[in-house]
Amino acid sequence: MTKESFSIHGINLLEKVKELIAEGNVRKITITDKSGKELASFPLTVGVVGALLMPVLAAIGAIAALVTECTITVEREETAEPVKEEPVKEQNS
Numbered sequence: 565m566t567k568e569s570f571s572i573h574g575i576n577l578l579e580k581v582k583e584l585i586a587e588g589n590v591r592k593i594t595i596t597d598k599s600g601k602e603l604a605s606f607p608l609t610v611g612v613v614g615a616l617l618m619p620v621l622a623a624i625g626a627i628a629a630l631v632t633e634c635t636i637t638v639e640r641e642e643t644a645e646p647v648k649e650e651p652v653k654e655q656n657s
Contacts, residue, residue, distance in 0.1 A: 565591065569637045577628040577636070578621065584638055585617065592639040595627060603627055603634065 572580050577595070584590050585608065594605040604627055606620050627634070 565639050566642055567637060567639050569635050571633065571635050573633055574628045574631040577631075577634060578625050580636060581624050582621070584636070589641045590638055591641050594637040594639075595624070596635045596637065597631055598633045598635070600635075603631070 570580065581593060584593060590608055592605065592607050595603045597603055604623060606623075
């Protein structure tokens with residue numbers, strides 16, 4: 565898992581979270597206030613879409629209304645690099 569953080573204003577919080585969820589490789593989103601206090605943490609599983617995300621997005625909207633500045637920490641699943649295979653050389657006997 566890799567982690568990255570974004571500092572963001574509260575009014576942009578919901579849009580940024582929607583954007584991150586749409587990327588598909590996000591496993592967990594943690595929102596902290598500017599003093600570092602954790603406000604919310606949302607685990608995301610593969611295939612969670614639509615109506616299942618509504619409670620999460622509603623909670624994020626409520627947080628966005630209360631904070632002016634916050635940090636989003638995102639845990640992403642690492643994507644495996646495709647292994648390049650060398651062509652097999654045939655040996656003539």
